[in-house]
Amino acid sequence: MVWDTLVRTDRPALIRLSRLLLILTLVYNVAEGFIAIGSGIVAGSVALVGFGLDSFIEVFAAGVLLWSFAEIVSGEEAHEGTARRAEAAIGVTFFALAAYMTAQSLFVLTGGDQPEGSPVGIGLAVASLLIMPVLGLSKRTCARRLGVPALEAESVETIICAYLSFTLLVGLALNAAVGLSWADPAAALAMVPYVLKEGWEAWRGEEEQGTVAA
Numbered sequence: 001m002v003w004d005t006l007v008r009t010d011r012p013a014l015i016r017l018s019r020l021l022l023i024l025t026l027v028y029n030v031a032e033g034f035i036a037i038g039s040g041i042v043a044g045s046v047a048l049v050g051f052g053l054d055s056f057i058e059v060f061a062a063g064v065l066l067w068s069f070a071e072i073v074s075g076e077e078a079h080e081g082t083a084r085r086a087e088a089a090i091g092v093t094f095f096a097l098a099a100y101m102t103a104q105s106l107f108v109l110t111g112g113d114q115p116e117g118s119p120v121g122i123g124l125a126v127a128s129l130l131i132m133p134v135l136g137l138s139k140r141t142c143a144r145r146l147g148v149p150a151l152e153a154e155s156v157e158t159i160i161c162a163y164l165s166f167t168l169l170v171g172l173a174l175n176a177a178v179g180l181s182w183a184d185p186a187a188a189l190a191m192v193p194y195v196l197k198e199g200w201e202a203w204r205g206e207e208e209q210g211t212v213a214a
Contacts, residue, residue: 011146015069018142018151022066025135025158029055029062035124043118046108047171047188050101051125051164054195057093058157061202064090065154094199098192105185117176125169132162157198164191 033055040048136158143152171187174180 014142014145018139018146018148019066019069021135021139021142022062022069022151022154025062025139025154026059026066028131028135029059032124032128033059035120039118039120039124043116043121045116045118045121045172045184046101046104047168047184047191048118048121049104050097050188050191050195051168053097053100054161054164054191057090057097058161060093061090061154061157065150069151088203088205091199091201091203094195094202098195098199101188101192101195105188108185109182118172119176122169122172122176125165125172128165129162129169132158132165136162153201156201160194160198163194167191 033052036048036052036055038052040046040050040052136155139155139158140152143149143155167187167190171183171190174183
């Protein structure tokens with residue numbers, strides 16, 4: 001099993017694997033973000049646009065972590081102030097995303113422009129639903145083996161993306177299959193609590209992680 005292999009891997013190999021997983025996360029989320037936002041604009045889908053914006057937030061989070069990864073795994077503390085400010089900035093972007101998704105969804109539900117079907121969006125949601133759990137669980141296993149809370153927190157964002165993919169898929173599929181146009185903004189609203197949770201945890205930083213781990 002892949003998880004058993006990760007558990008038996010030595011520290012230098014885990015560090016290299018973690019860096020590779022972060023790079024893969026960056027590459028996939030950039031592609032995911034452009035496709036989601038582009039197809040969302042074409043279809044008028046607030047859920048797809050919100051999903052795409054969340055992808056770029058994950059790109060930012062993974063990029064910040066990748067930039068300082070060598071210092072993090074070395075145990076040096078000089079980077080902590082910068083990392084904390086970056087986490088707070090990520091939290092603010094999540095709050096802004098939640099506000100956009102809520103306002104736009106309510107606009108659609110109360111009689112605004114209705115979204116069209118999006119086969120591209122459905123295909124993207126299926127792909128992300130298959131890929132994100134593997135990336136997220138692999139990073140979480142590496143994080144726990146290395147003792148790097150920041151990497152574990154970032155892995156949780158990736159795992160949550162899998163849930164968002166499922167929510168998005170349900171909304172888009174219902175709209176395409178039976179013409180339930182309200183399913184798209186409803187799916188977007190269903191994502192909001194998880195977006196807010198990610199934002200709150202990023203804003204508060206890693207204080208709670210230490211409490212949970214204890």
